[in-house]
Amino acid sequence: MKKMMSLLCAALCAATSLVACTPKPVSAQPVAEEFIEDFQSRNSEGLAALVDEPDAATAAIDSTFSGLQAEGVDIQLYDVNQQESIATAKYTMNWELPRDRTLSYDTEMTLTKKGSQWQVRWLPSLIHPSLGAHQALQLRSIPAERASVVSSDGVELMAPGLSYRVVVDKEGIADVRPLAAKVSGIIDKEHAADDSVSQVDAGDLAKNLEDTDGSYSVGVYNEKQIEPMRAELEAIPGVRVNEEPALITKEAGLAPDILSRVRSIVSDDTEGAAGWSVAVVNDNGAALSDVEYHKPAPAPAVRIGLDYNVQ
Template sequence: MATNRTFASQVTCVIFLAAAAVQGCTPRPDGPAPSAERFFAALATGDTATAAQLSDDPGQAREALNAAWAGLQATHLDAQVLGSKYTEDTGTVTYRYTWHLPKNRTWTYDGQLKMARYEGRWQVRWTTTGLHPRLGEHQTFALRADPPQRASVHELGGTDVLAPGTLYHYTLDASRAGSNLIATVHAVVDALRPFDDTLDPQLLAERASSSTKPVELITLRTDDNNRVAPMIGSLPGVVITPQAELLPTDDRFAPAVVNQVKKAVIDRIDGEAGWRVVSVNQNGVDVAVLQEVEPSPAPSVSISLDRAVQNAAQHAVDGQGGKAMLVVIKPSTGEILAIAQNA
């Protein structure tokens, strides 16, 4: 009998230990990763409504997700789960986002999605860090372009004949001028008289008031704009638009040739634009730079004209009594060093 009891006790003990071992090997209930994966899958396809419903604040989440897609002008998103951890009813899922942006740009970064379990079901605890770890409340993304500085064009001696600059385009918008149109027109005509003495206040006012679009006034270089803008730039109806342009450094230096050179190289001088992703607040003000790629300028362009030779050739033809033209060619290479004419 004692032996039987001992055996029974041993069996009971083995069964208990086995049960304990089985219980210890039984997988814990699903963590937050599957719910997070559903959220990422919906977000990656732009289905912000479904993604938002997987959070504890669908309204705020959907608004933030829509703003992110719009601000980045994204074409699509790759979302990857890197890992997860949780204790009891809270957890985090580490993600990697790769946004695909216009012009074949990509933006990749890692962050953490906060998760919480409500009545046995995991949900996203919505905060804007679910979009980016440095994104604050009531903030979203904005994509900014940074144009590169245009390349210059230089002559054989190394000095620039065409260089990046700015032109300032002036227009008159009668709808903006309103009741101040007549006063604005008189000020504009007075300020622009050194550049265009054909302007008439009455005719300009009639043209502006009868036009559905702003009336073209003049385009000025930087030095002239610096004199004119303080006089009329702040008047109602005057619109000044800066325009990047490749400008001659000397209007007297082979103007016909330089103009043709400009047309030939204009598509080669822009380089590659840079870009930034910034966080912006609810007022549209930039808060922080989250990603930045610097512009890459194009290399400068060289032409065979030689400034010293060109100036000498121009001086020679200017001294002729009749029409004259002179072309100077380097014998060893056939390169044109100068093209000058006096008419």
Template sequence: MRDAAPPTMRRARRTLSATVTLAVACTTLTGCFEEPSPHDAVRDFLVGWQTEDYELAAGRTDGDQATVRKALSDAKLELDAASFRFKIKSVTVDGDASKADFRAEVDLGENNPLWEYDGVLPLHLVDGSWKVRWSPSVLHPQLKDGERFAVDITPNPRQPVVDRSGEPLQTDTVLYVAGVYPAQLGDRAEEVVARLSELTDYAQDRLLSRIRSSPPDKFVPLVTFWRTRYQALQSKLGAIPGIKVVPQDQPVNPDAPRQIVGSVSALTPETEQKLGGPQRAGDSVGKSGLQQAYQNYLTGSTETKVITLDLKTGEEAAQLKEWPGRQNVSVKTTLDRGMQTAAEQAVADSDTSSLVVVDKNTGEIRAVATKGMHQEKDALAGKFPAGTAFSVVAADALLKAGVSPKQRLDCPAERTVGGAKFAHAGQTTTGTGGVGGAAGTFQENFAKGCVTALASLARRVKADDLKKSAEAFGVGRQWRLPLKSFSGSFPSLDGDADKAKAIAGQTVQVSPLGMALVGAAVASGTWRPPVLVTEPTSPDPAAETVPRAQPDPVPMDPKVRAALTKMMRAGALGTPAQAGRAPVYGVTATAGNQLTWFVGWQGDLAVAVLSKNYNAGAVAGGFFSALRTSS
């Protein structure tokens, strides 16, 4: 894996280490020769070339000093090289002739591999002093008179983020790429980059080196503009001689879910410096969501060739090295466009809602829709009180502890458990049919979310068992998702009061995503971690073959699941979420601060809805209804 530091820092470190390597090599060789020795000439030439002390290097050759200095300086520009590094392999002497074999490593920047090649320095005695016999082949064995280096770059356009059927989740937007054809500039290259730099803040030396390192007849992209920025600068760009502007269609305008797909911007001097990756002018850069998380896959890297050019014809004379580059690829998600549309319709009438839809059998995220909330920060990564929606998880522990769904429980307006006070926000009653009515069952109180009845069961379950059930339903588990997400947090429990608060969801924090997975676990009988992207397997190309392991699925106790399924069917009856042909299962809950939850499923789709000042069950029902209508 290449150094992730900014390019300027990376280049500085490489130059320093190169100097040390060369110094060690030269020290090793110093004692091998009696004076006069070619060693000093070899050392000074390579050190001078490496450190850009071209006067020192030229002084150790027999060539015209100005010619040698220019050739060494031009080589760096022609390769757009960040640094050179050399190591002496051997020095042999045969009378008044000598030969030094060396290894060269050239950092071409732009996230390309180091270019490594073997070179030879022929030396001879001139008036008793060893000199490098100058010719272009000193720079590279295949470089001849009348030729120069060049770097031929072939970039690939940005690839799209796609849904599970392979359809793009963004539309094309026209970007404007300003660049030049080097052969058409003549001697105006420095003037052109100076004026372009003034407009864009790109460093003149970087723009100039890109021009000089490219084949003369090939378009060299220098700066990318979005429409608004281009329109503001269009007349000024048109006034710069040699600048050509090429429109490019790139898939950068996100469709729903927009905040999950993410936004894209044109490459700027700041982002280029910060990323230090394969990006070049003409590229776009992911700013958020999956576009940012998978930037290096969507942009990929360019095909790069080091070549020599005939100075007279401008044609390629020889290819010295080629890197195909990592091909950029689409990012395939688990999102479903039809379900996303239904989810968007479902939240539209609310002021503040978040809806997450997952496949109950796989944990794959099918849709994420919000109104007045953020799809990533709130729906996936939000930290909200679970409220009585946590009774789904608590019921797992209570049923395992032997509490029967038919057990009678009072539902008073207020209750104290272990010193902690609880108030039921619904109808003040001792039962289910009104004041003075018969006590309702555990299933009935679960269905209507009676917090005082549920809290009273704290004495019937151990703290460790509540914790185990929370973990089994993914609360606090370390799953792997390319975007920020929150799996939940469960507190330490020291007594009945703590247990009652946990059962009531007052001290448990969850996200809509986490609760959708809870619903999916009951629906399928197995908790599974979430999945959002199926290809590539990891956002980090370096870790692509060794992604962090997902937590293992956790099966439910079949008897507990059967009982809990009936309880959640009762929870959905009489709520707006019962829409549709197939039965709806779920629970509508409150979490304080005007927050309501619906957690449940219909068919193969599990949902979690969090709403403020709105009926979460109505949002879930709207989703199921919209999905049925569209199918």
């Protein structure tokens, strides 16, 4: 009996010793935490030591910060599920965007064990779950539709539209005088057909161009005015026509002086509040889908104390 008890005690001690000597599995959580810290601080060297494809990972992370115009990111790790040689870490991304905007979502990373060390497997989804290869996130502004201007008796006087600005870019132009003569000639020719198009003196334009660095605005025209001369102007090296949002008078010749002053006074009141989105874009910058969307808020119509029938 004593011999049997001795054998049982010896076996129990041996089993206890074996359990005590079995090494504890290496945790993947410290590597996941370190990756998150390096992501938040944009520590490229630290990230490179943790990821299996460091160049692709650091380039994508830099592209994300740039595309989102991000002012910072806070990442909260909330779960690490570990198997023998693979682990999944789940976390919440909280991006700080311009104008006090935020972008929050959950995603995850995969870690694999290489020898006794854990390594983060590079996948675009560790930045956002909707990202695939050669894709990035981009913050985009969504302009609000501009409001109309209506008379006191409810007639629409001005509506949102486009104006056309003729601009000269001086870079690469050695002598501005021939260019000024061409631009002036085209505009003066249109003035002869439509006296609402203001003439441009070639000498004055040349002097203004000589005194200006960079770009110079020659004038702003409506669609009817620019259409006959746009192709000729844009054929001149250094000259371009910019399309710009504007309030366009619905009826030509209606109280032009009054409506011109009204336009300058109410312009800000017609703009509304722009919306914004975060889009998944490809290498060419083309939007594939939106992961966040906030629609714009158009401004209400602006009513002025001008009676259409009286005018």
